[in-house]
Amino acid sequence: MTGGQMQPAARATLEDVARAAGVSLATVDRVVNRREGVRAKTVARVEAAVAKLGYRIDAAAARLARGQTFRFAFVLPAGTNSFMTNLTEQVQRTADWLATQRAFIDVLHVDVFDPDVLAGTLEELSPAYQGVAVIALDHPRVRAAIDDLAARGVAVVTLVSDAPSSRRLHYVGIDNPAAGRTAATLMGRFLGGRTGSVAVIAGSLSLRDHTERQFGFHQILSSEYPNVAALPALEGRDDNERTRLLTAELLTRQPDLLGIYSCGAGNRGIAEALEASGRARDVVWIAHELTQHTRRFLVRGTIDAIINQDPGHEARSAARVLLAHCLAEPTSPDQERIRIDIFLRDNLP
The missing domain is CATH 3.40.50.2300 (Response regulator)
Known part of the structure; x- marks a missing residue:
């Protein structure tokens, strides 16, 4: 001990095991790596020494030794x-x-x-x-x-x-259908009984995670919030300019739009369109993934909730x-x- 602190015990080595078992290093190596050619009594003696010393194989060191x-x-x-x-x-x-x-x-x-x-x-x-x-x-x-x-x-x-x-x-x-169901529950609760339409903007419906999120979202929205109609999904290919144009057009043609569920990326484009329309505080927006951009939109109230995976x-x-x-x-x-x-x-x- 130094300074009143206990020093950690040194890790047992193959040499320690060989010395405790009274056998050669090569014999210990054969036993711990489960190779044949060692008598049963010797195997038992080596295994007893391994247990007593608490020896653990260093897999990385073993791979290094083998050049693997x-x-x-x-x-x-x-x-x-x-x-x-x-x-x-x-x-x-x-x-x-x-x-x-x-x-x-x-x-x-x-x-x-x-x-x-x-x-x-x-x-x-x-x-x-x-x-x-x-x-x-x-x-x-x-x-x-x-x-x-x-x-x-x-x-x-x-x-x-x-x-x-x-x-x-x-x-x-993540479990993407569950993520979509979670988004729908949040959307329905935030809307508080209002009647109107909700849009879904995906990156691509060829991506299974986006498709499954959309499925889960529609599953809950249609069964538990019949006052809200889900519009056909739009594909923004996770591109900010494309999603900006899609969102701007959506806001123009859909005056009863109550919410947007963005199950992909392109969120900077959605935020720009919402804020330019003056409806950012009226439209409930549920998005995915906590990034430097979505964090900013959440703090200032443009996004209402973020579903995240680490x-x-x-x-x-x-x-x-x-x-x-x-x-x-x-x-x-x-x-x-x-x-x-x-x-x-x-x-x-």
Whole structure:
């Protein structure tokens, strides 16, 4: 002890185990790595020493000794979507941790709204990758590309948006139908019995997360708030100028518009159109993802509520799932479950 503080116990090494068991280092290495060629009595003696000393295998060090590394590709959208920018930053932070595990990430930005571009990117991935995380488009060609990767032994994790009928290993993201139902309940409560119409603006109805959110939204709105009519969904392709034009046209032609549910991005365009119309305080607006822009709109009252998913949790979860697959280790379902957050301006972090 120094300064009245206890020093942490040194971690037991293979040499410590060999000394305690009275065997060679090579014998201990064979036992702890479950290789054959060691007598049962010797195995028992080594295992007793392991238990007594609390020895734990350092997987990263073992991979380093074997010269083993893993490489993963994260295929993310190109463009100015603020949430995806945040996700990219979180993937890059996760890459720093993953590098300590002898695993490395390359980030590829493509147009995920174009199935041919996305599928082509997956089809042309280098064979050096053992795992892929991708913002998936639920399209036949994209599903086929995922299936081809899986057939080659490449683990595929869908991130944020799923392709459930593909051979992907795992989906990392929120329960999107539940998110849509949550948005509808918030909308109905905020409207307080008013009668009129509500618009849904998606990025693309080819993205499963947007489609599922719209489904959940309509499910609750039609069954529990019959005084509110949901208009056909509009597609803004997560582009601010396109969503601005769509929203401006919507406000002009729909004088009974009571609310907007934005289940994708392009929120700067919606905010601009609402504020230019003078109806920003009259139209209830529920949006997705807490970004620097949506935070500002929420604080000043243009957005009424934000449904959020944590991009840091998603980046780390995708990396953990891919690494665990490569190491043939289990994952914890509770740890990898992505929760739905609801933010009002009163509970902003």
